[in-house]
Amino acid sequence: MNEPRLPEKTAPADSAVPWLHPRPIAPDRNQAYLSLRHARKVYQTRSGDVEAVGLADFDIEAGEFVSILGPSGCGKSTLLSMVGGLEPVTEGEIFLEGTRVNAPRRDFGYIFQDPTLLPWKTVLDNVLFPIHTQKRQVADYEAEAHRLLEMVGLADFKAKRPRELSGGMRQRVALCRGLINDPKLLLMDEPFSALDAISRDDMNLALVRLWDKYHKTALFVTHSIREAVFLADRVLVMTARPSRIVADLKLPFARPRDVTVQETPEFNRICAWLREQIQAGYGRPAGPG
Amino acid sequence: MSIVPPGFTRPASAGRRRVLVGTAAAGAAAMLSPYANVHAQTPRKVSISLPWVVNGSNFWPVIGRERGFFKSRGFDVDIQRGFGSIAATQAVANGKFDFGFVFTPGIVINAARGLMVQAVATVGYDSLMGVAIPEDSPIKRPADLEGRTVGMVLTSAEAPFFNAWLDRVKVDPKKIVRQAMDSQLIERSLINKQVDAITCIGTSSLPLFQSLGYDTRFMSWAQNGLDFYSGQVITRPEMVEKDAGFVQAMVEAFIESLIFTLRNPEEAVEIITKLQPEIAAVKGGRENFALAQAIAQSTMVAEEAIKNGMGWADMKKLQSMIDLTLKFGVTDGKPYTVEQIATNRFAGKIRLSAAEWDGVRKNTAGVRRLLTT
Amino acid sequence: MEVAANPALSNAALARRREMLLTLRRIGLPVAAAALFLLVWEAGTRWANIPEVLLPPPSAVLDRLVRNFPLLMTHAWPTIWQSLAGFAIATVLGIVLASLLSASTLIRETLYPNVVFFQLIPKIALAPLFVVWFGLGPEARLSFSVFVSFFPVVIATLAGLDNVERDLLRLCRALTASSWQTFVSVRLPHAVPYIFSGMKIASTFAIIGVIVGEFITSRVGLGYLILFASAQAETALILAAICVLCVFGLAFYGVVAVAEKWTIRIFGDAPR
Numbered sequence: 025m026n027e028p029r030l031p032e033k034t035a036p037a038d039s040a041v042p043w044l045h046p047r048p049i050a051p052d053r054n055q056a057y058l059s060l061r062h063a064r065k066v067y068q069t070r071s072g073d074v075e076a077v078g079l080a081d082f083d084i085e086a087g088e089f090v091s092i093l094g095p096s097g098c099g100k101s102t103l104l105s106m107v108g109g110l111e112p113v114t115e116g117e118i119f120l121e122g123t124r125v126n127a128p129r130r131d132f133g134y135i136f137q138d139p140t141l142l143p144w145k146t147v148l149d150n151v152l153f154p155i156h157t158q159k160r161q162v163a164d165y166e167a168e169a170h171r172l173l174e175m176v177g178l179a180d181f182k183a184k185r186p187r188e189l190s191g192g193m194r195q196r197v198a199l200c201r202g203l204i205n206d207p208k209l210l211l212m213d214e215p216f217s218a219l220d221a222i223s224r225d226d227m228n229l230a231l232v233r234l235w236d237k238y239h240k241t242a243l244f245v246t247h248s249i250r251e252a253v254f255l256a257d258r259v260l261v262m263t264a265r266p267s268r269i270v271a272d273l274k275l276p277f278a279r280p281r282d283v284t285v286q287e288t289p290e291f292n293r294i295c296a297w298l299r300e301q302i303q304a305g306y307g308r309p310a311g312p313g
Numbered sequence: 314m315s316i317v318p319p320g321f322t323r324p325a326s327a328g329r330r331r332v333l334v335g336t337a338a339a340g341a342a343a344m345l346s347p348y349a350n351v352h353a354q355t356p357r358k359v360s361i362s363l364p365w366v367v368n369g370s371n372f373w374p375v376i377g378r379e380r381g382f383f384k385s386r387g388f389d390v391d392i393q394r395g396f397g398s399i400a401a402t403q404a405v406a407n408g409k410f411d412f413g414f415v416f417t418p419g420i421v422i423n424a425a426r427g428l429m430v431q432a433v434a435t436v437g438y439d440s441l442m443g444v445a446i447p448e449d450s451p452i453k454r455p456a457d458l459e460g461r462t463v464g465m466v467l468t469s470a471e472a473p474f475f476n477a478w479l480d481r482v483k484v485d486p487k488k489i490v491r492q493a494m495d496s497q498l499i500e501r502s503l504i505n506k507q508v509d510a511i512t513c514i515g516t517s518s519l520p521l522f523q524s525l526g527y528d529t530r531f532m533s534w535a536q537n538g539l540d541f542y543s544g545q546v547i548t549r550p551e552m553v554e555k556d557a558g559f560v561q562a563m564v565e566a567f568i569e570s571l572i573f574t575l576r577n578p579e580e581a582v583e584i585i586t587k588l589q590p591e592i593a594a595v596k597g598g599r600e601n602f603a604l605a606q607a608i609a610q611s612t613m614v615a616e617e618a619i620k621n622g623m624g625w626a627d628m629k630k631l632q633s634m635i636d637l638t639l640k641f642g643v644t645d646g647k648p649y650t651v652e653q654i655a656t657n658r659f660a661g662k663i664r665l666s667a668a669e670w671d672g673v674r675k676n677t678a679g680v681r682r683l684l685t686t
Numbered sequence: 687m688e689v690a691a692n693p694a695l696s697n698a699a700l701a702r703r704r705e706m707l708l709t710l711r712r713i714g715l716p717v718a719a720a721a722l723f724l725l726v727w728e729a730g731t732r733w734a735n736i737p738e739v740l741l742p743p744p745s746a747v748l749d750r751l752v753r754n755f756p757l758l759m760t761h762a763w764p765t766i767w768q769s770l771a772g773f774a775i776a777t778v779l780g781i782v783l784a785s786l787l788s789a790s791t792l793i794r795e796t797l798y799p800n801v802v803f804f805q806l807i808p809k810i811a812l813a814p815l816f817v818v819w820f821g822l823g824p825e826a827r828l829s830f831s832v833f834v835s836f837f838p839v840v841i842a843t844l845a846g847l848d849n850v851e852r853d854l855l856r857l858c859r860a861l862t863a864s865s866w867q868t869f870v871s872v873r874l875p876h877a878v879p880y881i882f883s884g885m886k887i888a889s890t891f892a893i894i895g896v897i898v899g900e901f902i903t904s905r906v907g908l909g910y911l912i913l914f915a916s917a918q919a920e921t922a923l924i925l926a927a928i929c930v931l932c933v934f935g936l937a938f939y940g941v942v943a944v945a946e947k948w949t950i951r952i953f954g955d956a957p958r
Binding site: 108109110127128129130132134136137138140142143144153154156157158185187211 | 851853854856857858859860861862863867871872875878952953954
């Protein structure tokens with residue numbers, strides 16, 4: 025079994041920096057908030073089995089924001105779907121607070137690449153859509169919806185319809201919708217990759233601001249290194265062919281977090297190192313590792 | 314293209330004698346026709362419209378074409394189906410066809426709208442308009458129709474004259490429910506008792522009832538003085554004026570075709586079923602066809618033709634048909650004279666012998682039964 | 687030029703004026719073309735002295751329209767209500783059938799090829815059979831009208847129900863929505879503009895169905911009147927009846943088209 029560990033030789037020169045040390049898996053994994061144990065996904069196709077997610081074996085603490093970083097086709101979205109219960113695992117198990125996850129759960133939040141808003145509903149109703157669908161008491165959540173929309177700067181747009189909003193604004197609505205049911209786990213599948221660069225920076229900042237006040241356990245899938253580092257407390261790096269988690273990195277940046285963190289040498293060095301990991305992944309020979 | 318030799322007249326006696334001696338071979342006809350001699354090298358294309366799809370009452374021009382009666386006179390005829398006598402008359406008036414074989418109501422109704430064609434030969438002397446009722450129907454007299462539903466094909470030739478008949482038989486038209494029916498369904502609607510009676514042209518509906526084994530009675534409107542002519546050969550008025558030789562030759566070809574079917578009704582059906590196998594393909598189709606021919610031929614035995622020769626029309630009778638049409642058949646029709654729609658100029662040149670008329674009577678004796686109440 | 691001459695004219699005013707001119711053009715051009723066509727028709731029939739029974743000039747048709755207006759309306763009413771009823775039934779039937787087809791793979795695999803096959807039948811040819819099955823009353827025409835017009839609704843609705851973004855369906859799954867909930871709150875609303883585009887086609891088909899039905903059998907109706915007029919060689923009356931039919935058809939289609947536009951605005955993108 026491949027252990028997702030940092031290879032020592034690729035560590036940056038000043039390996040004294042604490043965040044670069046491999047994070048050990050706790051001996052009693054049942055204590056972990058979210059735990060993936062040797063989760064694997066294999067699709068059967070006409071030309072044989074295709075391994076979509078080779079191996080995922082890691083734990084996540086409560087309140088941790090984890091980015092899953094990797095090139096397209098590495099299986100990171102499939103991994104997210106498995107955690108969310110939308111895709112069954114072929115092998116292995118996933119636990120949340122000791123309970124096995126094998127179906128979608130009411131207490132998860134989801135954000136996709138597209139805002140997937142309902143065009144015929146107002147912004148407010150879109151945010152409340154999960155509440156309606158899950159037959160919860162709408163009245164209990166209305167105040168929360170208003171609070172969330174104000175937090176992402178959409179206070180004046182509650183009665184508008186999605187088509188009157190920009191792409192970035194729509195994704196903010198989707199963000200609020202993902203958070204409305206106070207999820208135990210927020211799953212974000214490349215939520216900003218369809219936006220232009222400026223809106224994307226904007227959204228990153230908005231998300232960071234949200235996390236300054238609003239701690240949630242989150243899995244964030246992206247192929248942008250800077251985004252992954254800027255947003256997360258921890259980064260998992262995935263490679264394609266074979267699909268593996270090759271690095272697991274605790275980030276040293278405190279919250280509340282500021283844009284200026286992106287200018288620090290530390291930030292850039294981490295990004296450079298992550299880029300190396302991804303590129304090294306491309307160079308690997310195909311086949312089981 | 315009118316190349317008529319100066320002083321040309323058709324030697325009527327020759328034609329008459331020819332028919333009388335019964336040597337109506339195509340070759341002989343060709344030799345006898347000066348018109349054909351002129352055009353022997355380049356057959357003249359002539360288009361003809363029938364009133365409807367080929368059926369037992371209208372197919373005889375096709376037999377004429379097959380037997381070469383048109384070809385021998387230098388005509389290459391193209392015979393097409395029509396979409397009702399009204400539309401067929403309009404198509405001829407509009408120059409889409411050179412000639413038409415249509416039913417008289419189509420001519421008189423269009424003329425009431427100012428659209429004139431010339432009937433150059435009359436071949437049927439009773440349109441057989443009437444009301445068909447089931448054999449076992451409680452309707453015995455016209456008055457019994459009150460309060461009943463009468464099915465009718467609105468575009469059929471008899472439909473516009475239903476009111477004229479009701480007037481003659483003193484029935485209030487308001488007391489009758491009219492159900493418009495498609496021509497495909499009219500007979501079936503009577504059999505299925507969806508309607509109590511139908512108006513129809515005897516040649517179309519009665520053979521169908523017979524072939525389906527369904528017995529009917531028939532209230533002929535002719536008995537009440539509504540005697541319309543049926544089939545007439547028409548062309549445009551200017552053709553009559555400017556190309557009389559051509560019209561004369563065509564009329565003779567038409568008449569010769571008709572006479573062939575009168576003499577050889579079975580052979581005519583034989584020819585048409587070979588040409589159009591679908592006729593015999595339906596159950597009772599061939600019998601239906603032969604019966605329709607017999608009914609149509611029974612209307613050809615008339616004083617007009619016997620006394621004055623084939624194709625001849627009684628202008629007085631035609632005038633009364635016009636009067637009837639203007640009074641009952643159409644709303645706001647424009648009056649016109651009989652000369653505007655018909656001429657005997659080309660008719661009466663060929664005659665059948667008394668023996669031949671007897672032959673026709675004998676052939677069609679069986680159908681009389683169908684045409685009574 | 688205009689800006690220089692009139693500096694008070696703001697850009698907004700200019701834009702509004704351009705908009706107005708464009709609208710005028712959009713309406714004006716086709717109207718002018720139609721008017722020109724009628725004019726040529728009128729002049730042509732007069733100049734060539736075409737008999738009215740073959741082709742009446744527009745003025746003669748208008749004259750018939752005015753003089754026989756009550757008669758035309760007597761016959762228009764049954765045609766109109768039967769078309770509307772046929773259309774309404776076809777719409778409901780189409781939506782229900784499409785919903786069934788989209789609800790279950792089994793149903794779709796069983797029925798969809800049959801529905802398509804059904805569509806390939808030359809339906810007009812079957813019209814006489816409807817009289818045999820449903821009799822001579824309005825039921826025959828209504829059912830025939832439904833028969834010819836429901837299919838476009840089925841196809842359009844099915845497209846609308848199927849074309850929902852995959853992520854939206856994933857979201858519903860992630861939210862643990864039942865398939866009925868997903869249908870009611872996502873699929874069906876998403877299909878609304880598609881349904882209306884199908885209804886647009888159905889509106890014209892429904893009228894054709896009723897008219898063909900009236901051609902087959904009727905006691906009253908515009909189809910009856912057209913046959914009656916053609917039996918009398920009343921070409922102007924035929925065209926006047928067709929005129930009434932066109933006005934109704936246009937208004938009917940127009941209402942559905944406007945409703946479609948509105949639903950596109952509310953329920954999202956137009957089906958392309």
